[in-house]
Amino acid sequence: MGYVIIGNCIAAVGAVEGIRRHDTRTPITILSKEPYPAYGRPLIANYLKGKVAESEIALRSPDFYESHGVEVHLGCPATTIRTGQRQVVAEGGMAFPYERLLIATGGDPFLPPIAGLEGPNVHTFVTLDDAKALRQEAPSLRRVVVVGGGLIGLKAAESLHDLGIQVTIVELADRILSLAFDEVAGRLIAHRLSEIGIQIITENTVEEILRQRDGTINGARLKDGNILACDAVVVAIGVRPNIAVVEGTEIQTQRGILVDEYMETNVPGIYAAGDVAEAKDWHFAEWRVVPIWPNAYRQGMVAGQNMAGQRISFSGSIPMNSIAFYGIPTISVGVTNPPDDGSYEVHISLTEEEKSYRKLVFKDGTLVGAVLVGRVERAGILTGLIREKRPAEGFKEALLKEDLSYLDLPRPLRKEKLGLPTEEVPFGVRAG
Amino acid sequence: MSAIQQRKRKRVVPIEEACIGCRLCEVACVTEHSRSKDPVRAFKEENPRPRPRNVLEERGHESFSLSCRHCTEPHCVDACIAGAMVRDSETGRVIHHPEKCVGCWSCVMNCPFGAIHMDRERSVIYKCDLCPERERPACVDACPNRALILIEVEE
Helix, strand or coil, X not given: CCEEEECCCHHHHHHHHHHHHHCCCCCEEEECCCCCCCECHHHHHHHHCCCCCHHXXXXXXXXXXXXXXXXXXXXXXXXXXXXXXXXXXXXXXXXXXXXXXXXXXCEEECCCCCECCCCCCEECCCCHHHHXXXXXXXXXXXXXXXXXXXXXXXXXHHHHHHCCCEEEEECCCCCCCCCCCCHHHHHHHHHHHHHHCCEEECCCCEEEEEECCCCCEEEEEECCCCEEECCEEEECCCEEECCHHHCCCXXXXXXXXXXXXXXXXXXXXXXXXXXHEEEEECCCCCEECXXXXXXXXXXXXXXXXHHCCCCCCCCCECCEEEEEECCEEEEEEECCCCCCCCCEEEEEEEEHHHCEEEEEEEECCEEEEEEEECCCCCHHHHHHXXXXXXXXXXXXXXXCCCCCCHHHCCHHHHHHHHCCCCCCEECCCCCC | CCCCCCCEEEEEEECHHHCCCCCHHHHHXXXXXXXXXXXXXXXXXXXXXXXXXXXXXXXXXXXXXXXXXXXXXXXXXXXXXXXXXXXXXXXXXXXXXXXXXXXXXXXXXXXXXCCCEEECCCXXXXXXXXXCCCCCCHHHHHCCCCXXXXXXXXX
16 A cells, blocks of 8 residues: 555656655555656657657656656556545556555646547647657648647647748637737737747637548638648647546546645545646635646645645645747746736836836735746746735835846845744854 | 655855955856866856856845755746756755756746846756855855855754
């Protein structure tokens, strides 16, 4: 008996590291659907364009599992959880008993009902296998349509473009990146992508994928009737929590698997973390699935420590993304499109010609969101204030500066964060 | 696996009241991370010139030298998509592997001190490594005014 983790991405890595902070003995078993050691999933875009090799995308050193006392079963998806017997059953029927279980199954790409979707040349872009399939096909592709102008769609588009393929992004909303970024940031990035030669079509969608007699794709018909000639389609309109493994159990779900602030489900001893979990939001008084990387690691770390007997509370999911498009670094954190109810205060600084943009969102005198395009140096100072809900009265304007410094924070806060804690023993003080 | 034990973690603490903004901490950092370990050569000849991993925050009469805090719960590690930023459980150091770094700036986004710096030309970050080859980091030894001190924190 011991710990079982279903899933093998960043939340699982966080959980292993969390468990081993407090329990170095009890065995951990990981059941991984994918046949690879944990890898940096966002790096599949770099892999597709040939910037990193498969051997370079591992998240931890090759001895990670062994040195952390983990028995990892690759290519071994879990199919059911028998909560009564405290067992996970994997494909093939093998049962794995657990004392504490973490469900970290992540998200699955959502496929909309598009006519002609079934068949060759249609891709999703979430896993290494997705990237491998696309990379294998890439030399024979001249034109690709990417459905969805979110972060995944844009990254796929960028990599395909770098491979010399003509790319068109089709986005249903009136702008790209409408979820992660605000209107101005979306426009700056869209402009940059157009400059590079990536076509963007908004307020439109693919209604039918057109195929030749042999089944290969030769076009995509849009809602407005236009037809885009293409050889392949990448569908990137979002991911949905992969909750299949808990179906038929008493584990509660809404969009994802519901967890309390300790990342535990309604069934004692069973936890969930990462893109599959629906957890407390840091700002809005609600439970949300926030499928972003840092969140998944942190949730896994909290879950793992609690599985090992601690009682650590998760401070809440904060949406945040850092991504660069053709040399323009772009960061968004927290509430970036505040509701128009008069309770938010927005500060903006924009230098269009330099493609530099800063937007800060305050509520009740506290920073709750930031969007930075171009100059992102030291953005984490803003993220720290957002995370800790520190009142920013008296230094709001300073936060808008491109050369933001830690000195812009009030002295008592600096002292608290940097100063000498009284219980600590000075060491190595130079003899005067 | 090693048994869990109370460990002592090294941490460099800036003393704002004692800092005179001389930037010798930056010179020492550049020298320590240079190939030649010689300040004149490091600044005049080495290409690319090593960059200081600490930052001298300065405004009027206020100044202090800020570098990676090697946090117990490092947000930069949470954010790293490449496995380039990891926390060493033995020493408590937050270690960056530049050969794995892809320059996504996720750690820059998530470090609450702004202590991680961007090398945009090479598309990697750089930050304080606590001078692993030295007993005391070079900045601490170089500070003429005891405005940087090394402490040990029990965890």
